[in-house]
Amino acid sequence: MSDQQNISRTVTIVIASITNIVVVSGDASNAYVTLKYGEQESETSKISEIESSEFSESFSFRYTPDAEDTEIIFGLCVPDESGEVYQLGQFSLPIDQITQDVEHVTFTFIGVGELEGQEVGIIEFDQSYEETNEEEEQQAEEEQQDQPAEEEEQPAEEEQEQEEQPAEEEQPVENQEFTKGKLLITVIGVKDVTAMDSNGKSDPFIVVKFAGQEKKTKKVADTLNAEYNEKFDFDFDSATTEDRDILFELWDYNTFGSDEQIGKFKVPLQEVGTEKELKSYPFTGIEKQYGQKVGILDIEQKFEKQQEEQPTEEQQEAAALKQRKAKQITQEIEKQP
Incomplete structure (x- = not known):
């Protein structure tokens, strides 16, 4: 058998977002x-089940390279008002x-049925493949299966020594559940902001909300990439x-009328470490930009645990004096007949 016949490939598709959905009936959310390759079929979660519409x-x-099936078929489906599922559109990926x-x-779903030929949705995903040699893979599995048998053939004395050794205590996993302290956020800047104004620009500013507290950055006019370098502290108890979630919002400032929210994302507090970390997070659009990537925020984050207060010298002296008096009273009671 030739090396080419032994080669197989594993294609990986990581879906990021599904947007701009057009429906005949039912709810786009x-x-x-669906994804189908030969007899292999899979399907994503519904958009409504995905937090911030970010699939991942x-x-x-x-x-195998000589396989008869040469395409992965992507189908966009939605239940109608009666609950019956129908296909909106599809496309094929060679x-x-x-x-x-x-x-x-990025690919566009082309409609079928009543929407035939129309663009009915957009999907973004990462694609790649890994190549493996089936013969080498099988040999590695066999070697792995043989390994435990070799380990079992230990001399009886060695096994006895191992049994007599006390078991090592498991190291406790650090609990990242904070009880009290201060959340420190430095909003460095935002980039690749979606244009909201007629001049092809936006006037972006950032709102950070946590534990009933709200902080805002300055507004930067006529730009899609803004720098702030503003530090915010949030008390936490x-x-x-x-x-337990930090909410970041991206807004467009309007001189006349109300400001317009562009996107948002959340960061669980338990993901914030006690050392400073530089992080980049994508904003996910809302309303007209629902599900789209509308900007990327760069921040520095850290959580400072509150240290237990040490008693002052006066408090220590008072405690020692109280202890001495208590001891003196006890001695006097013991001397009484």
């Missing part, structure tokens, strides 16, 4: 995507177009608030 759902399909390096791509 219940839409989902991964699907894998295994094939499997030989997928590269070994990860590539971010788990006994007084149930809030």
Whole structure:
């Protein structure tokens, strides 16, 4: 058998977002995507089940270069008002177009049925493949299966020594559940902001909300990339608030009329460390920009745990004096007949 016949590939599709959905009936938020390659079939969650419409759902399909099936079929589906599922549109991805390096791509669903020929949705995903040699893979599995048998053939004395050794105590996993302290956020800047004004620009500013507190950056006019370098502190006490998520909002300032929110995202407090970290987070659009990437925020984050207060010298002296008096009283009681 030739080396080419032994080669197989595993294609990985990581879906990022599904946007601009057009429906005949039913709710677009219940839409989902099916993926089919040969007899292998998968489907995503419904959009309404995905937080912030960011999927990050991964699907894998295994094939050989000489396989008869040459395309992955993507279908966009949605339940109608009666609950019956119908297909809005589809497209085909030639499997030989997928590269070994990860590539971010965008495809358009073309309508079927009543929407035939129309654009009914847009999907973004990362695609790549890994190549494996089936013969080498099988050999590695066999070697791995043989390994435990070798380990079992230990001399009886060695086994006895191991049994007599006290078991090592498991190291406790650090609990990242904070109780009291201060959240420190430095909003460095935002980039690739969606244009909201007629001049192709926006006037972006950032709102940060946490534990009933709200902080805002300055507004930067006529730009899609703004720098702030503003520091915000948020007090946190788990006994007084149930809030465990930090909410970041991207807004467009309007001189006349109300400001317009462009996007948002949340960061769980438990993901914030006690050392300073530089992080980049994508904003996900709302309303007209629903589900789209509308900007990227750069921040520095850190949580400072509140240290227990040490008693002052006066408090220590008072405590020692109280202890001496208590001891003296006890001695006097013991001397009484």
